[in-house]
Amino acid sequence: MSSLLENITSDSIYLTLPATLLVAAVGIIFYRLSLHPLAHFPGPFEAKLSGSWRNRHYWQGQWHEDVVQLHKKYGPAVRIAPNELSLVDADALRLLYNHGTKAVKTDWYWVWQAPNAGPALFSALDKNIHAYLRKRVSAAYSMSSMLKYEDYMQECLDLMLQKLKKHAKAGNEVDMAKWAGYLAFDTVGSLGYGAPLGMLETESDVMALQENIHQGFTLMSNMGHYWGQARWLTNPYTMKMMEILGVPNFFDMFDKWTMKKLEARKQSENKEERLDMLSHFLKMKAPDGGPADDKDVLMEALNVIGAGADTTSIAMRACLYYLCKTPDAYRRIQQEIDEYYRSKGLRQPITYQQTLELPFFCAVTREATRLFPSIGYQLLRYAPADMIVEGKRIPIGTVLGMSPTAANRDPQVWGEDADEFNPSRWLSDEDKVRHLNTHDLTFGGTGPRTCIGRNIALIELHKFLAQFLHHFDAEFVDPEKPWRVQCMFFSNQHDMHMRIKYRNGLGDD
Ligand code: HEM
Numbered sequence: 298m299s300s301l302l303e304n305i306t307s308d309s310i311y312l313t314l315p316a317t318l319l320v321a322a323v324g325i326i327f328y329r330l331s332l333h334p335l336a337h338f339p340g341p342f343e344a345k346l347s348g349s350w351r352n353r354h355y356w357q358g359q360w361h362e363d364v365v366q367l368h369k370k371y372g373p374a375v376r377i378a379p380n381e382l383s384l385v386d387a388d389a390l391r392l393l394y395n396h397g398t399k400a401v402k403t404d405w406y407w408v409w410q411a412p413n414a415g416p417a418l419f420s421a422l423d424k425n426i427h428a429y430l431r432k433r434v435s436a437a438y439s440m441s442s443m444l445k446y447e448d449y450m451q452e453c454l455d456l457m458l459q460k461l462k463k464h465a466k467a468g469n470e471v472d473m474a475k476w477a478g479y480l481a482f483d484t485v486g487s488l489g490y491g492a493p494l495g496m497l498e499t500e501s502d503v504m505a506l507q508e509n510i511h512q513g514f515t516l517m518s519n520m521g522h523y524w525g526q527a528r529w530l531t532n533p534y535t536m537k538m539m540e541i542l543g544v545p546n547f548f549d550m551f552d553k554w555t556m557k558k559l560e561a562r563k564q565s566e567n568k569e570e571r572l573d574m575l576s577h578f579l580k581m582k583a584p585d586g587g588p589a590d591d592k593d594v595l596m597e598a599l600n601v602i603g604a605g606a607d608t609t610s611i612a613m614r615a616c617l618y619y620l621c622k623t624p625d626a627y628r629r630i631q632q633e634i635d636e637y638y639r640s641k642g643l644r645q646p647i648t649y650q651q652t653l654e655l656p657f658f659c660a661v662t663r664e665a666t667r668l669f670p671s672i673g674y675q676l677l678r679y680a681p682a683d684m685i686v687e688g689k690r691i692p693i694g695t696v697l698g699m700s701p702t703a704a705n706r707d708p709q710v711w712g713e714d715a716d717e718f719n720p721s722r723w724l725s726d727e728d729k730v731r732h733l734n735t736h737d738l739t740f741g742g743t744g745p746r747t748c749i750g751r752n753i754a755l756i757e758l759h760k761f762l763a764q765f766l767h768h769f770d771a772e773f774v775d776p777e778k779p780w781r782v783q784c785m786f787f788s789n790q791h792d793m794h795m796r797i798k799y800r801n802g803l804g805d806d
Contacts (some may be wrong), residue, residue: 312407319758324699333345333379334690335691338374338382340367341367341377344377346377348378350378350674351545352523355674356519357514361671365703367383368383368385371708373687374686374691378696380696381675381697381698382696383698384698384699385703386687386708387707388507388686390699390704390738391735392681392684393742394676394744395742397744398678399681403677406677407422408517408527409517411548411596412660413549413595414592414596415593417430418430418597418749419600419603425503434581438749438753439752442577444498444756447554447649449487449488450756450757451495453480453497454484456497456498457476457480462768462803465797466799469676472794473614473771473794473795474614474687474780477610478502479500480757481607481609482506483496483606484753488575488579489560489597490602491575494506506551507606511783513547513548514785516530516787520786529567536700542782555598556591557580559591575598579591582591586631604630607789608754609671609753609757611669611671611789611790612662612754612758613757613761613762614627614780614790615669615790617765618665620661620766625719630657631767633656633657634655637651637655638802639659647764649755649756653759655763660722662758662759662762663720664718664723667711668706670701671788672702674697674784675699676699676700676741677697679693679697680697682692699738702736733762769797769804771795771796771797773793781795
């Protein structure tokens with residue numbers, strides 16, 4: 298009798314467990330498909346059931362194209378995971394990203410907090426902490442500071458142009474994807490670390506920094522959607538295992554390398570002060586009024602290199618790409634720049650302020666960065682209130698995101714030619730341009746989380762483009778294969794092989 302009971306009990310356990318799991322799974326599926334508050338939004342079937350659809354597409358690295366197609370197929374509000382919507386909607390854009398927004402970043406951003414550094418501006422979720430961190434560095438990023446840094450930027454650009462001239466004269470093809478990367482990394486190195494990183498000088502990816510950042514960012518941005526995020530890799534146990542197995546830990550090496558630079562700078566600061574971003578960071582205060590911790594300075598320097606180098610080089614490549622694809626625009630912008638040099642009798646490199654006097658030039662940079670914004674992934678926010686999109690209710694707290702790439706092609710804002718490269722749209726009347734400015738998501742809107750490095754990026758981009766086009770002619774080696782794009786939060790372009798011809802004006806001709 299007792300053995301019969303034991304059999305029944307153990308048999309029923311074997312049956313009960315899977316049966317319970319099955320019922321739970323069916324319940325979850327039923328809930329997500331029918332009862333979930335987002336059940337009435339369209340989207341790929343798999344995405345309604347789990348995050349696997351979104352994660353797989355992220356890993357495939359073509360999100361900048363996938364997200365545009367997604368909205369063409371399903372409309373302005375698409376369910377891309379059970380509790381996440383991708384939006385392309387002008388009202389939602391203003392509510393989530395512009396002045397006065399109450400929307401906060403989602404937990405996904407937590408993945409960007411470097412383990413051994415102070416709290417990061419980019420990933421701070423709490424509004425008050427973020428406001429404090431942002432205020433603390435605002436002077437380092439202000440336009441008046443930037444204009445003082447312009448000489449450091451010009452030094453890097455001079456070196457690049459001289460090197461390109463040498464290659465042009467030798468008839469070498471150049472990979473402008475690499476050169477834009479060298480320039481942007483050296484420039485942020487010069488501003489945030491006190492000296493260029495040596496990429497232009499050596500014509501190489503020093504310390505494989507770019508490659509490691511690309512790999513690290515791919516891991517981080519995608520792991521942000523998994524439970525535990527990057528802590529699977531950055532926890533002390535995994536770190537120790539990596540050390541024992543001799544696996545190089547790039548981020549740890551880079552932190553240590555950065556700390557060394559900061560230490561060296563502190564020592565030299567007493568003798569002679571160099572007025573760059575690092576000098577601002579070293580003067581930052583802690584909340585108690587004392588000097589900020591070294592870890593805080595480390596985080597700010599990492600921010601500059603992590604957020605400021607790839608983004609700016611992507612913008613440079615985007616401008617070159619659309620110009621080379623549109624010969625009329627190429628001719629027109631080059632004439633405008635040449636005429637400016639001629640009419641002003643410019644012997645010195647054109648300054649950022651001077652480029653602002655070139656209307657078509659400015660329109661080209663706006664249009665190229667609109668069509669190919671540096672960030673392709675969703676900028677995630679919690680819905681700050683119940684919202685209505687396409688007549689459907691989105692409850693407060695829902696994870697919402699817009700990809701700048703998709704939002705910047707919203708026909709509601711940009712018109713039927715939203716997919717076309719049309720710089721003239723930026724030369725329309727003031728009201729129209731103000732409207733476009735408000736809806737351009739390239740720099741993350743106009744709200745509190747807008748790009749703090751926008752001024753650096755614009756100075757660098759404008760100077761590079763104007764001087765490059767003045768001194769060189771460029772064309773793709775193979776217009777059918779102009780570049781290869783790998784999207785890993787940033788939409789990084791690679792293999793941009795070009796033939797360049799030196800025109801004149803760089804001295805010693
Ligand atoms: C063309 C170049 C650039 C583009 C298109 C760009 C774009 C953006 C965007 C879209 C955001 C908002 C991201 C989000 O909400 O998830 C952002 C934030 C940020 N960017 Fe940029 N960026 C550029 C250059 C730079 C540069 C040069 C730096 C620094 C040197 C920089 C530093 C930052 C930082 C620190 C944040 C976080 C700001 C905050 O949360 O308060 N960016 N950027």
